[in-house]
Amino acid sequence: MLYISRWKAFAIVATTLFVCMFAIPNLLSPSTVQSWPKWAQRHVVLGLDLQGGSHILLEVDTAAVRKEKVEQLRDEVRKVLREAKVGLVQAAVVRGDSVEVRIRPADLQQGLTKLRELSQPLGGLLSATGQRSIDIVSVGDGLVRLTWTEPAILERIRQAVDQSIQVVTRRVDELGTVEPVIQRQGVDRILIQVPGLGDPKRLLELIGRTAKLDFRMVDQTMTAEQALETRPPPESEVLYGNKAEGGRPYLIEKRVVVSGGDLVDAQPAFDQRSNEPVVSMRFNASGARRWAQATTENVGRLFAIILDNEVISAPVIREPIIGGQSQISGSFTVQSANDLAILLRAGALPAKLTVIEQRVVGAGLGQDSIEKGTSAAYFGAILVAVYMLAAYGIFGVFAVVAVAFNVAMIFGVLSLLNATLTLPGIIGIVLTIGIAVDSNVLIYERIREEIRTGRSAISAIDAGFTRALATILDSNITTFIAAAVLFFIGTGPVRGFAVTFGVGIITTVFTAFTLTRLMVMYWVRWTRPQKLAVT
Amino acid sequence: MRFHRSLPLLRLLPDDTKFDFMRFRRISFPLSAITSIFAIVLFFTHGLNFGIDFVGGTLLEVQSKSESADLAKMRATLGGLGLGEVQLQQFGTPRDVLIRVSQQPGGEQAQQAALNKIKEALGDEVIYRQEAVVGPRISTELLAYSAIGLMTAIFGILVYLWFRFEWQFALGAMVANVHDLVLTIGFMSLFQIDFDLASIAALLTILGYSLNDTVVIYDRIRELLRRYKRMPIPELLNASINSTMTRSVNTHVTVTLALLAMYFYGGHAIHSFTATMLFGVVLVGTYTSVFIAAPLLIYFGVGSFRGSAASEDEPEPEPAARKRA
Numbered sequence A: 001m002l003y004i005s006r007w008k009a010f011a012i013v014a015t016t017l018f019v020c021m022f023a024i025p026n027l028l029s030p031s032t033v034q035s036w037p038k039w040a041q042r043h044v045v046l047g048l049d050l051q052g053g054s055h056i057l058l059e060v061d062t063a064a065v066r067k068e069k070v071e072q073l074r075d076e077v078r079k080v081l082r083e084a085k086v087g088l089v090q091a092a093v094v095r096g097d098s099v100e101v102r103i104r105p106a107d108l109q110q111g112l113t114k115l116r117e118l119s120q121p122l123g124g125l126l127s128a129t130g131q132r133s134i135d136i137v138s139v140g141d142g143l144v145r146l147t148w149t150e151p152a153i154l155e156r157i158r159q160a161v162d163q164s165i166q167v168v169t170r171r172v173d174e175l176g177t178v179e180p181v182i183q184r185q186g187v188d189r190i191l192i193q194v195p196g197l198g199d200p201k202r203l204l205e206l207i208g209r210t211a212k213l214d215f216r217m218v219d220q221t222m223t224a225e226q227a228l229e230t231r232p233p234p235e236s237e238v239l240y241g242n243k244a245e246g247g248r249p250y251l252i253e254k255r256v257v258v259s260g261g262d263l264v265d266a267q268p269a270f271d272q273r274s275n276e277p278v279v280s281m282r283f284n285a286s287g288a289r290r291w292a293q294a295t296t297e298n299v300g301r302l303f304a305i306i307l308d309n310e311v312i313s314a315p316v317i318r319e320p321i322i323g324g325q326s327q328i329s330g331s332f333t334v335q336s337a338n339d340l341a342i343l344l345r346a347g348a349l350p351a352k353l354t355v356i357e358q359r360v361v362g363a364g365l366g367q368d369s370i371e372k373g374t375s376a377a378y379f380g381a382i383l384v385a386v387y388m389l390a391a392y393g394i395f396g397v398f399a400v401v402a403v404a405f406n407v408a409m410i411f412g413v414l415s416l417l418n419a420t421l422t423l424p425g426i427i428g429i430v431l432t433i434g435i436a437v438d439s440n441v442l443i444y445e446r447i448r449e450e451i452r453t454g455r456s457a458i459s460a461i462d463a464g465f466t467r468a469l470a471t472i473l474d475s476n477i478t479t480f481i482a483a484a485v486l487f488f489i490g491t492g493p494v495r496g497f498a499v500t501f502g503v504g505i506i507t508t509v510f511t512a513f514t515l516t517r518l519m520v521m522y523w524v525r526w527t528r529p530q531k532l533a534v535t
Numbered sequence B: 001m002r003f004h005r006s007l008p009l010l011r012l013l014p015d016d017t018k019f020d021f022m023r024f025r026r027i028s029f030p031l032s033a034i035t036s037i038f039a040i041v042l043f044f045t046h047g048l049n050f051g052i053d054f055v056g057g058t059l060l061e062v063q064s065k066s067e068s069a070d071l072a073k074m075r076a077t078l079g080g081l082g083l084g085e086v087q088l089q090q091f092g093t094p095r096d097v098l099i100r101v102s103q104q105p106g107g108e109q110a111q112q113a114a115l116n117k118i119k120e121a122l123g124d125e126v127i128y129r130q131e132a133v134v135g136p137r138i139s140t141e142l143l144a145y146s147a148i149g150l151m152t153a154i155f156g157i158l159v160y161l162w163f164r165f166e167w168q169f170a171l172g173a174m175v176a177n178v179h180d181l182v183l184t185i186g187f188m189s190l191f192q193i194d195f196d197l198a199s200i201a202a203l204l205t206i207l208g209y210s211l212n213d214t215v216v217i218y219d220r221i222r223e224l225l226r227r228y229k230r231m232p233i234p235e236l237l238n239a240s241i242n243s244t245m246t247r248s249v250n251t252h253v254t255v256t257l258a259l260l261a262m263y264f265y266g267g268h269a270i271h272s273f274t275a276t277m278l279f280g281v282v283l284v285g286t287y288t289s290v291f292i293a294a295p296l297l298i299y300f301g302v303g304s305f306r307g308s309a310a311s312e313d314e315p316e317p318e319p320a321a322r323k324r325a
Helices: A006-021 A062-083 A105-116 A150-174 A201-207 A224-229 A285-297 A334-346 A363-392 A394-416 A423-452 A457-489 A492-513 A515-527 B025-045 B071-079 B107-125 B136-164 B167-190 B197-227 B233-243 B245-265 B268-299 B319-324
Strands: A053-060 A088-095 A098-103 A134-140 A143-148 A181-185 A189-195 A213-217 A236-241 A249-253 A263-270 A277-283 A303-307 A310-313 A325-328 A353-361 B057-064 B086-091 B093-101 B126-134
Touching: A006 A394, A006 A515, A053 A150, A053 A201, A062 A088, A062 A098, A062 A105, A062 A143, A062 A150, A098 A105, A105 A134, A105 A143, A143 A150, A150 A181, A150 A189, A150 A201, A150 A334, A189 A201, A201 A334, A201 A353, A213 A249, A213 A285, A224 A236, A224 A249, A249 A303, A263 A334, A277 A285, A277 A334, A353 A363, A353 B107, A353 B136, A363 A394, A363 A423, A363 B126, A363 B245, A363 B268, A394 A423, A394 A492, A394 A515, A423 A457, A423 A492, A423 A515, A423 B197, A423 B245, A423 B268, A457 A492, A457 A515, A457 B136, A457 B197, A492 A515, A492 B197, B025 B167, B025 B268, B057 B107, B071 B086, B071 B093, B071 B107, B093 B107, B107 B126, B107 B136, B126 B136, B136 B167, B136 B197, B167 B197, B167 B268, B197 B233, B197 B245, B197 B268, B233 B245, B233 B268, B245 B268
Parallel strands: A236 A310
Antiparallel strands: A053 A189, A053 A353, A088 A098, A098 A143, A134 A143, A181 A189, A213 A303, A236 A249, A263 A277, A277 A325, A303 A310, A353 B126, B057 B093, B057 B126, B086 B093
16 A cells, blocks of 8 residues: 555656646736636636625516517417408407417307417427427317417527527626626526626616617507596507606507617717707618608607607607607716617517626625635644644644645646635635545554554554545545535535535545655655654 | 654643543433433524525625714614614624615515615715625525535435445434534524524535544444454444544644634634534534444444454454453
């Protein structure tokens, strides 16, 4: 056990140094490292708790996606049946998760055939499941019930989340922050981490809005007040103005003339006459054509600009607007015009996002944590080193050297993994020092025991290593199980702890089996101790 | 340099301790039973001081721009916001204050609104060191994941020990584990230490360390079981504990030193974490391995396999070791 062949010794030293080498970029300034090849640049990333920043977890409103999907189905059913001139007893309505329509018995077969055309096969041509997007059931008595199948809904939710991530990414990029991380979490969540952002208020304002922009005509057949008292015409609805506008009700046609999806560009600007901040925008070709047509036909009437179901303004069409240029005015400040332009450029969110977790650490606290964490680590290391030297003499030196390499290797591995170092992560490293020292203590105590049974120095060392290493393996695997569990259930800082602790356990076992043995072996070879005096 | 007799090596314990740990079980078992019951009663009467990670709500760490924070004034300002109970706590220096607001009724957005209200009320008079808002959904999930995590860890370790040792060892280690967790949770309840995600990390680390200790002793018991066929079990367990005693002491001294360094220099952010660890690792973990995990094996009938495992035996017992035992 004690003997290590020359090439093995070389391999051990080479591996150790190789892993430690990856820790080097952490010690140098980023500008020095920049000229290095990519693989050598890997380094430990400081967690948000150490460098300060914002951590925001958003949830996509999947209930709204489901609702919208059902309403879309209702509209499609109406359209298909109308176009096929199918006689109805009762028009299509949304009932729970389904759409229900009652067809005249004579037209039932024709209606069902038309409705079945709505249902698409799922998963493209290659899918052999034969599953379709809509379940159509003829309940009897002419009543037909249509329901989206679960895979179809899930597909839509997945798309909505993907789309949301894209939109959020574009909006956050507009803030000009450094290296924001935006990623999907689970099925319907989005995690945003922005290092260095100490006040996420503006960020939250930007991502908290759906930014669904519509241009629609104002229904002037009756006033909004009348509509509220009686009921609005079927093709119109009552919407309210936003706060800046005064919050008064408007009667608006449901039909959308042009929407935010038709925008090519949006920029903050100033109105040439009133010098107020406005948002000027440009439509794409089809949007411009529809807008030109609508304004030509409706000169003198009012149209409304609607953002997230609130009326921003409702101006009069003075002349046809040809060419696809338009501007929105509506009591903007420079800041709010700028924000709206950002939102319009980035596009609308497919569903509302809700903040379900928000953690912000100021830069001052992060700096404090780094300083305190490092000083605690240094103090701990020094205390442990002094004790080990006092208790084990030269073997204590071996232990301290082994532990030092151990810590360097932890940083090497963390750099290779591009892992995030958090405050609990630093604690994990300090605890690893404790465990690494324990492996040395186990070996040395075992050697001492073997000596007391009357063995010679070399045979005692040999037996001590053999037996202690088995124990070290057992005890470390059990601890590693705890660390692994922590990694899988933990998030953020706690996961950082699990990473350093888990990596630390592996490097500890490695150094106990290799470095410590190597040092003791060479020491035995050089000094040829006949008898170890240990009592 | 060799291990010279002249070298004054620090020894906290003599090498040949012969404590009768097994006899002590007549005290340690009732003691553990009583403290465990006490801990469970505490848990149900006092409960745990759950942090916002697990119950949701809003937490702010602010630093006053003046010499010291005016707690009374802040309490008056924040109390009038209609956010229910607002907890204020001096934290570290006199300038630092921790503000905790419990979860607001009205779902996820209401929590966000509470944070904004507080920040508006406090304005620019303070520096915002840290803010956290945890909504009801996340906190419920975190609590569930943590409970599942702890159980998975215990179960995983149990299975591993069962494969590596005999079932008696696995069972003994698990009883010891649960005992450690119960006592530590009782400790956290008694001192109303913040119970958050970091506490779960602390509990799992305590579990890991305590097991580490238990496994070292069990390893020795297994070894001695194979070597000494006829030694009575209590005597054998005593010998195992005594012969690993110096290692236990040295390891715990070093871990304690590391933890003390963190407790005193690590800043108040990790105070409760290290306090829990000091209690769990140093006090409970060590005690459990020696006075609970090992003596338990007597009751589980460990060593019943000794006759059948004859082929694994070492040829002859070493005389010196026998004398010691």
